[in-house]
Amino acid sequence: MRALILGIIFAFGMLSQAVAQDHKLLIIDSYHKTFSWTESYTLGLNKVLDKSIHVSRFEMNAKKLPVSAHQRKADEAFAFYKKVKPDVVLLCDDIALNHMLPRLQHENIDVVFLGVNGDPQPLIERLNGPVRVTGVLERPHFYRSLSDVIQLYNQPIKNIKILFDDGPTAKINTAYLQSQANLFSKLNQTITRIERFTTFPDWKKAVLEDDYDVLFVGSYQTLRDGMGKNIDANQVITWTNQNTKHPVFAFWKVAVGEGMAAGGYVLDGEKHGIHAAVYIHKVFAGMPADHIPISVGHQGTGIYSKAEFAQLGLTPPREWVPIR
Structure with a gap:
Protein backbone atom coordinates (compact mmCIF):
# COMPACT_ATOMS: atom_id res chain seq x y z
CA MET A 1 0.00 0.00 0.00
CA PRO A 140 -20.75 3.07 -32.27
CA HIS A 141 -23.00 0.56 -30.52
CA PHE A 142 -25.21 -0.29 -33.45
CA TYR A 143 -26.40 -3.72 -32.33
CA ARG A 144 -27.14 -2.63 -28.75
CA SER A 145 -29.13 0.38 -29.93
CA LEU A 146 -31.18 -1.69 -32.38
CA SER A 147 -31.82 -4.31 -29.70
CA ASP A 148 -32.88 -1.80 -27.05
CA VAL A 149 -35.27 -0.03 -29.40
CA ILE A 150 -37.21 -3.06 -30.65
CA GLN A 151 -37.82 -4.05 -27.03
CA LEU A 152 -39.75 -0.80 -26.54
CA TYR A 153 -42.64 -2.17 -28.57
CA ASN A 154 -45.29 -4.73 -27.66
CA GLN A 155 -45.56 -5.84 -31.27
CA PRO A 156 -42.87 -7.24 -33.57
CA ILE A 157 -40.78 -4.75 -35.52
CA LYS A 158 -40.32 -6.10 -39.02
CA ASN A 159 -38.66 -3.30 -40.99
CA ILE A 160 -35.85 -1.04 -39.77
CA LYS A 161 -34.36 1.63 -42.00
CA ILE A 162 -31.00 3.24 -41.20
CA LEU A 163 -29.97 6.45 -42.97
CA PHE A 164 -26.48 7.92 -43.35
CA ASP A 165 -24.97 10.66 -45.45
CA ASP A 166 -22.25 9.64 -47.90
CA GLY A 167 -19.25 11.26 -46.22
CA PRO A 168 -15.94 9.45 -45.59
CA THR A 169 -16.84 8.62 -41.98
CA ALA A 170 -20.25 7.28 -43.02
CA LYS A 171 -18.60 4.88 -45.46
CA ILE A 172 -16.45 3.48 -42.65
CA ASN A 173 -19.37 3.24 -40.24
CA THR A 174 -21.78 1.58 -42.65
CA ALA A 175 -19.20 -1.07 -43.52
CA TYR A 176 -18.87 -1.79 -39.79
CA LEU A 177 -22.63 -1.64 -39.28
CA GLN A 178 -23.53 -3.98 -42.12
CA SER A 179 -22.23 -7.11 -40.38
CA GLN A 180 -24.07 -6.16 -37.17
CA ALA A 181 -27.25 -5.42 -39.10
CA ASN A 182 -27.07 -8.78 -40.86
CA LEU A 183 -26.66 -10.60 -37.55
CA PHE A 184 -29.43 -8.56 -35.95
CA SER A 185 -31.83 -9.32 -38.81
CA LYS A 186 -31.04 -13.03 -38.64
CA LEU A 187 -31.56 -13.30 -34.89
CA ASN A 188 -34.62 -11.05 -34.67
CA GLN A 189 -36.45 -11.85 -37.92
CA THR A 190 -36.30 -8.26 -39.10
CA ILE A 191 -35.39 -6.60 -42.37
CA THR A 192 -32.67 -4.05 -41.58
CA ARG A 193 -31.66 -1.82 -44.48
CA ILE A 194 -28.82 0.71 -44.57
CA GLU A 195 -28.98 3.56 -47.09
CA ARG A 196 -26.50 6.37 -47.81
CA PHE A 197 -27.28 9.67 -49.49
CA THR A 198 -25.34 12.58 -50.91
CA THR A 199 -28.20 15.08 -51.18
CA PHE A 200 -30.90 16.24 -48.79
CA PRO A 201 -33.66 15.82 -51.42
CA ASP A 202 -32.80 12.11 -51.70
CA TRP A 203 -32.69 11.82 -47.90
CA LYS A 204 -36.16 13.37 -47.75
CA LYS A 205 -37.55 10.84 -50.21
CA ALA A 206 -36.24 7.99 -48.06
CA VAL A 207 -37.78 9.48 -44.90
CA LEU A 208 -41.16 9.98 -46.56
CA GLU A 209 -41.36 6.39 -47.81
CA ASP A 210 -43.67 4.16 -45.81
CA ASP A 211 -41.48 1.05 -45.99
CA TYR A 212 -40.23 0.90 -42.39
CA ASP A 213 -41.49 0.62 -38.82
CA VAL A 214 -38.57 2.36 -37.12
CA LEU A 215 -36.05 4.83 -38.52
CA PHE A 216 -32.46 5.22 -37.30
CA VAL A 217 -30.27 8.15 -38.30
CA GLY A 218 -26.50 7.88 -38.42
CA SER A 219 -24.44 10.80 -39.71
CA TYR A 220 -26.17 13.43 -41.84
CA GLN A 221 -23.79 16.39 -41.66
CA THR A 222 -22.40 16.19 -45.22
CA LEU A 223 -25.77 16.29 -47.00
CA ARG A 224 -26.01 18.92 -49.73
CA ASP A 225 -28.81 20.59 -51.64
CA GLY A 226 -29.29 20.31 -55.39
CA MET A 227 -26.72 23.07 -55.95
CA GLY A 228 -24.02 21.39 -53.87
CA LYS A 229 -24.39 23.62 -50.80
CA ASN A 230 -23.99 21.94 -47.42
CA ILE A 231 -27.24 21.67 -45.43
CA ASP A 232 -27.26 22.70 -41.77
CA ALA A 233 -27.28 19.55 -39.62
CA ASN A 234 -29.97 20.88 -37.28
CA GLN A 235 -32.22 21.46 -40.27
CA VAL A 236 -31.80 17.84 -41.37
CA ILE A 237 -32.64 16.22 -38.03
CA THR A 238 -35.49 18.65 -37.32
CA TRP A 239 -37.07 18.07 -40.73
CA THR A 240 -36.67 14.31 -40.30
CA ASN A 241 -38.44 14.42 -36.93
CA GLN A 242 -41.28 16.53 -38.29
CA ASN A 243 -41.89 14.55 -41.48
CA THR A 244 -41.28 10.90 -40.69
CA LYS A 245 -44.30 8.64 -40.32
CA HIS A 246 -42.54 6.49 -37.74
CA PRO A 247 -40.31 6.91 -34.63
CA VAL A 248 -36.75 8.18 -35.12
CA PHE A 249 -33.78 6.95 -33.09
CA ALA A 250 -30.04 7.63 -33.27
CA PHE A 251 -26.56 6.22 -32.64
CA TRP A 252 -24.94 9.50 -31.49
CA LYS A 253 -25.94 11.72 -28.58
CA VAL A 254 -25.82 14.87 -30.70
CA ALA A 255 -28.89 13.71 -32.66
CA VAL A 256 -31.13 13.11 -29.62
CA GLY A 257 -33.42 15.71 -28.10
CA GLU A 258 -36.81 17.38 -28.30
CA GLY A 259 -37.71 17.90 -31.94
CA MET A 260 -34.93 15.49 -32.95
CA ALA A 261 -34.37 11.75 -32.52
CA ALA A 262 -36.22 10.23 -29.57
CA GLY A 263 -33.27 8.31 -28.11
CA GLY A 264 -30.80 5.49 -28.54
CA TYR A 265 -27.84 3.69 -27.04
CA VAL A 266 -25.33 6.31 -28.07
CA LEU A 267 -21.76 7.49 -28.12
CA ASP A 268 -20.94 10.64 -26.16
CA ILE A 294 -4.66 2.57 -28.23
CA SER A 295 -8.04 1.95 -26.64
CA VAL A 296 -11.74 1.91 -27.44
CA GLY A 297 -13.61 4.88 -26.04
CA HIS A 298 -16.62 5.12 -23.74
CA GLN A 299 -18.86 2.08 -23.99
CA GLY A 300 -22.08 3.97 -24.59
CA THR A 301 -25.15 5.24 -22.73
CA GLY A 302 -28.87 4.80 -23.27
CA ILE A 303 -30.52 8.22 -23.46
CA TYR A 304 -33.94 9.56 -24.42
CA SER A 305 -35.91 12.76 -24.81
CA LYS A 306 -38.81 12.91 -22.35
CA ALA A 307 -40.83 15.03 -24.76
CA GLU A 308 -40.32 12.70 -27.72
CA PHE A 309 -41.04 9.54 -25.72
CA ALA A 310 -44.20 11.09 -24.29
CA GLN A 311 -45.37 12.00 -27.78
CA LEU A 312 -44.66 8.46 -29.00
CA GLY A 313 -46.30 6.88 -25.94
CA LEU A 314 -43.20 4.82 -25.19
CA THR A 315 -41.63 3.79 -21.87
CA PRO A 316 -37.82 3.97 -21.91
CA PRO A 317 -35.64 1.10 -20.67
CA ARG A 318 -34.85 1.48 -16.97
CA GLU A 319 -31.14 2.06 -17.61
CA TRP A 320 -31.72 4.86 -20.13
CA VAL A 321 -31.36 8.40 -18.80
CA PRO A 322 -33.40 11.45 -19.86
CA ILE A 323 -31.79 14.47 -21.51
CA ARG A 324 -33.02 17.97 -22.32
Missing part, protein backbone atom coordinates in the same frame (compact mmCIF):
# COMPACT_ATOMS: atom_id res chain seq x y z
CA ARG A 2 2.82 2.40 0.90
CA ALA A 3 4.47 1.71 -2.47
CA LEU A 4 1.18 2.40 -4.25
CA ILE A 5 0.72 5.73 -2.44
CA LEU A 6 4.29 6.75 -3.22
CA GLY A 7 3.71 5.82 -6.86
CA ILE A 8 0.62 8.01 -7.06
CA ILE A 9 2.45 10.92 -5.41
CA PHE A 10 5.35 10.52 -7.83
CA ALA A 11 3.03 10.39 -10.85
CA PHE A 12 1.13 13.45 -9.67
CA GLY A 13 4.40 15.29 -9.13
CA MET A 14 5.52 14.48 -12.67
CA LEU A 15 2.21 15.67 -14.08
CA SER A 16 2.30 18.90 -12.09
CA GLN A 17 5.85 19.57 -13.22
CA ALA A 18 4.91 18.86 -16.84
CA VAL A 19 1.92 21.17 -16.72
CA ALA A 20 4.00 23.90 -15.13
CA GLN A 21 6.19 23.95 -18.24
CA ASP A 22 3.36 25.55 -20.26
CA HIS A 23 3.20 22.86 -22.90
CA LYS A 24 1.67 23.55 -26.28
CA LEU A 25 -1.15 21.45 -27.74
CA LEU A 26 -2.32 21.68 -31.34
CA ILE A 27 -5.81 20.33 -32.08
CA ILE A 28 -6.42 19.48 -35.73
CA ASP A 29 -10.14 18.94 -36.11
CA SER A 30 -11.64 17.18 -39.12
CA TYR A 31 -14.68 19.42 -38.82
CA HIS A 32 -15.50 22.87 -37.37
CA LYS A 33 -15.97 24.27 -33.88
CA THR A 34 -19.77 24.64 -34.08
CA PHE A 35 -20.25 21.04 -35.23
CA SER A 36 -22.10 19.25 -32.42
CA TRP A 37 -19.59 16.37 -32.10
CA THR A 38 -16.73 18.90 -31.91
CA GLU A 39 -18.56 20.88 -29.25
CA SER A 40 -19.12 17.75 -27.16
CA TYR A 41 -15.55 16.42 -27.24
CA THR A 42 -14.22 19.95 -26.64
CA LEU A 43 -16.33 20.09 -23.49
CA GLY A 44 -14.64 16.89 -22.32
CA LEU A 45 -11.17 18.19 -23.15
CA ASN A 46 -11.80 21.40 -21.24
CA LYS A 47 -12.89 19.48 -18.15
CA VAL A 48 -9.51 17.74 -17.89
CA LEU A 49 -6.81 19.78 -19.63
CA ASP A 50 -4.84 22.02 -17.30
CA LYS A 51 -5.51 25.71 -17.88
CA SER A 52 -1.79 26.44 -18.28
CA ILE A 53 -1.61 24.40 -21.50
CA HIS A 54 -1.44 26.65 -24.55
CA VAL A 55 -4.00 25.29 -27.03
CA SER A 56 -4.03 26.11 -30.75
CA ARG A 57 -6.66 24.84 -33.14
CA PHE A 58 -6.97 24.16 -36.86
CA GLU A 59 -10.27 23.23 -38.50
CA MET A 60 -10.31 21.16 -41.69
CA ASN A 61 -14.04 21.86 -42.11
CA ALA A 62 -14.55 18.52 -43.87
CA LYS A 63 -18.29 18.34 -43.21
CA LYS A 64 -18.85 21.45 -45.32
CA LEU A 65 -16.06 21.26 -47.90
CA PRO A 66 -16.03 18.75 -50.77
CA VAL A 67 -13.66 15.78 -50.57
CA SER A 68 -11.56 17.36 -53.32
CA ALA A 69 -10.60 20.15 -50.87
CA HIS A 70 -9.37 17.87 -48.07
CA GLN A 71 -5.79 17.58 -49.32
CA ARG A 72 -5.48 21.35 -49.53
CA LYS A 73 -6.79 21.77 -45.98
CA ALA A 74 -4.34 19.11 -44.76
CA ASP A 75 -1.46 21.04 -46.36
CA GLU A 76 -2.67 24.19 -44.59
CA ALA A 77 -2.89 22.26 -41.31
CA PHE A 78 0.69 21.03 -41.68
CA ALA A 79 1.91 24.57 -42.40
CA PHE A 80 0.09 25.72 -39.26
CA TYR A 81 1.73 22.90 -37.29
CA LYS A 82 5.16 24.10 -38.45
CA LYS A 83 4.29 27.62 -37.33
CA VAL A 84 2.90 26.66 -33.92
CA LYS A 85 5.59 24.07 -33.04
CA PRO A 86 3.43 22.16 -30.54
CA ASP A 87 4.56 19.52 -28.06
CA VAL A 88 1.54 17.30 -28.76
CA VAL A 89 -0.88 17.09 -31.68
CA LEU A 90 -4.46 15.93 -31.16
CA LEU A 91 -6.05 14.59 -34.36
CA CYS A 92 -9.83 14.51 -34.17
CA ASP A 93 -11.68 11.94 -36.29
CA ASP A 94 -10.72 9.86 -39.31
CA ILE A 95 -10.17 12.59 -41.88
CA ALA A 96 -7.60 14.42 -39.77
CA LEU A 97 -5.85 11.15 -38.88
CA ASN A 98 -5.69 9.82 -42.44
CA HIS A 99 -4.46 13.09 -43.94
CA MET A 100 -2.15 14.30 -41.18
CA LEU A 101 -0.30 11.20 -39.96
CA PRO A 102 1.55 10.74 -43.28
CA ARG A 103 2.54 14.41 -43.14
CA LEU A 104 3.67 14.14 -39.51
CA GLN A 105 5.53 10.83 -39.76
CA HIS A 106 8.98 12.42 -40.04
CA GLU A 107 8.35 14.83 -37.16
CA ASN A 108 9.66 14.17 -33.65
CA ILE A 109 6.19 14.63 -32.18
CA ASP A 110 3.66 12.82 -30.00
CA VAL A 111 0.23 12.39 -31.58
CA VAL A 112 -3.02 11.51 -29.81
CA PHE A 113 -6.22 10.89 -31.76
CA LEU A 114 -9.89 10.61 -30.84
CA GLY A 115 -13.13 9.73 -32.60
CA VAL A 116 -11.51 7.41 -35.15
CA ASN A 117 -13.92 4.88 -36.65
CA GLY A 118 -11.56 3.07 -39.00
CA ASP A 119 -8.70 0.74 -38.10
CA PRO A 120 -5.63 2.99 -37.71
CA GLN A 121 -3.15 0.13 -37.41
CA PRO A 122 -2.37 -0.33 -41.14
CA LEU A 123 -1.66 3.40 -41.43
CA ILE A 124 0.51 3.42 -38.29
CA GLU A 125 2.46 0.39 -39.51
CA ARG A 126 3.32 2.22 -42.76
CA LEU A 127 4.87 5.16 -40.90
CA ASN A 128 8.66 5.18 -41.12
CA GLY A 129 9.59 8.24 -39.07
CA PRO A 130 9.95 9.13 -35.38
CA VAL A 131 6.31 10.19 -34.84
CA ARG A 132 4.70 8.49 -31.81
CA VAL A 133 0.98 7.70 -31.89
CA THR A 134 -1.81 6.64 -29.54
CA GLY A 135 -5.48 7.43 -29.22
CA VAL A 136 -9.11 6.61 -28.58
CA LEU A 137 -11.16 4.63 -31.10
CA GLU A 138 -14.82 5.39 -31.73
CA ARG A 139 -17.02 2.31 -31.98
CA GLY A 269 -18.26 12.96 -27.54
CA GLU A 270 -17.68 14.54 -24.14
CA LYS A 271 -16.44 11.24 -22.71
CA HIS A 272 -14.16 10.76 -25.71
CA GLY A 273 -12.69 14.20 -25.03
CA ILE A 274 -12.07 13.31 -21.38
CA HIS A 275 -10.37 10.04 -22.40
CA ALA A 276 -8.11 11.80 -24.91
CA ALA A 277 -7.23 14.54 -22.41
CA VAL A 278 -6.01 11.91 -19.93
CA TYR A 279 -3.71 10.55 -22.64
CA ILE A 280 -2.45 14.05 -23.44
CA HIS A 281 -1.57 14.63 -19.80
CA LYS A 282 0.32 11.34 -19.70
CA VAL A 283 2.43 12.51 -22.64
CA PHE A 284 3.07 15.86 -20.97
CA ALA A 285 4.16 13.92 -17.87
CA GLY A 286 6.90 12.26 -19.91
CA MET A 287 5.36 9.10 -21.34
CA PRO A 288 5.89 8.67 -25.11
CA ALA A 289 2.58 8.37 -26.95
CA ASP A 290 3.48 5.00 -28.44
CA HIS A 291 3.90 3.61 -24.90
CA ILE A 292 0.20 4.27 -24.24
CA PRO A 293 -2.11 1.56 -25.63
